[in-house]
Amino acid sequence: MAQIDPKNSTVCVRHNEPQCKNCSKKSNNLFSHLPQEALKHIDESKITKTYKKNETLFLSGDHPNGIYCVSSGTVKLETEGARGHGHILRVVQGGGVLGYRSLFADEPYQGTAIAMEESTVCHIPKTTFLSLIKKFPELALKILAYISKELGAAKGRMIKMTDQSAIERIAESILFLKDNFEYEPWTRKEISEWAGTTPETVMRTLANFEDQGFIIQIGRKIQIANRKALLELANLEH
Amino acid sequence: MAQIDPKNSTVCVRHNEPQCKNCSKKSNNLFSHLPQEALKHIDESKITKTYKKNETLFLSGDHPNGIYCVSSGTVKLETEGARGHGHILRVVQGGGVLGYRSLFADEPYQGTAIAMEESTVCHIPKTTFLSLIKKFPELALKILAYISKELGAAKGRMIKMTDQSAIERIAESILFLKDNFEYEPWTRKEISEWAGTTPETVMRTLANFEDQGFIIQIGRKIQIANRKALLELANLEH
């Protein structure tokens, strides 16, 4: 049953492809309250692919024709600012969705989606997704809640980008990234792209944190040693 | 017929209060494709108030129990960063809605809504609004499009806050504010709160723009004299 398309560098659907009912059990999944028949409907129309590390799901500027649902692995959504600085907008793991904002806004993708590790991702066609929303108003409300929370977070981040110092943003970033993606080996560059600063500043700040006993660096790994101090820094402090 | 409630500094409902069918004709209004009966349903359950200049509709931290729809006037949504710096998150005029994000996310308001001039605003109860969404899936999709565009704009602004210089953000800000709210007498402070900088930097930058012939300042008013130059600055430039 497994088909390999040599022109496309992705591994195609296998006979044991992920089923929506499994993803729907994951916490905070959009589809968790849909009836079985609806999940089966998605199963039938979706396309599942496994992406290798650093492979892209879609590019900034592409036009959406469906949404992506991450079954396993980790996918980051990143974009490039005017001066060539990268920015990580979101990081999505199992059960999370991707690409819905552009779909609803009817705009091209704002960022490029890249698998940070081998990841299996389902693509649900636009027509299937929209008809589900029309059929199940609770789904619409759930998506609205999902997007609304993300909008709140985006506005909060925006304010922090101007109000907080680089040190504060870095403190908050390593806490956030460690808390939500514990086993992800974040590079200094990626931390800077999340915190909105440069790798050099991250470097020096981390060294500074280590001197103060806030963290322990083992090679490239970071261990939180004094969460309270970092939290204080992140929330405010001179 | 006009009633004044001395305890509440707002002018209360008049017999000629605004009707939804009028607002629905305004461009980009959320309710523009709803049937007449639905609009009448909103008319019956909404509460209309006229706010004086600088009066607040709701405070940051308040809990939403409906959405606000601006009938006339201008309302700004602002918030205060950790270090006391104000930020203007949105500006809403006739036909626009306010407070829906917090409602859907089930979170307290993220900002304080303030009338920038005498403004008439309708408040639609949560129950009415949610039942409408469940009844009219197209409304849900329209709101999704609305929020999605706002989310895109918020992310874009976030990136610009870190990537662009203060000069570039100010150039972009005065273009945006002039284009969208031509007759609003923006103060230097408000411009700084939109651009994410300080009033002093706005001052000096505007003086600089005037020296270069990009704008003309007449008292506190700003006239765009060289749109192209400002656009170039805003989009990129060293």
Added chain:
DNA sequence: CGTGTTATTGAAGTGTATCAAATTGCGTGG
């Protein structure tokens, strides 16, 4: 095993915030 990316350290420059003080202008109340 090589090659390109990431990490690391150093030095230098500067864009902006910050603080202070004077002036103007607007809104409010008398």
Added chain:
DNA sequence: CCACGCAATTTGATACACTTCAATAACACG
């Protein structure tokens, strides 16, 4: 309608946090 008071504007001086550029070292990946 005028006068008052407070907020916004304006200008100057200062400081420093951060970016930028550069060059080497260490690592990861094919």
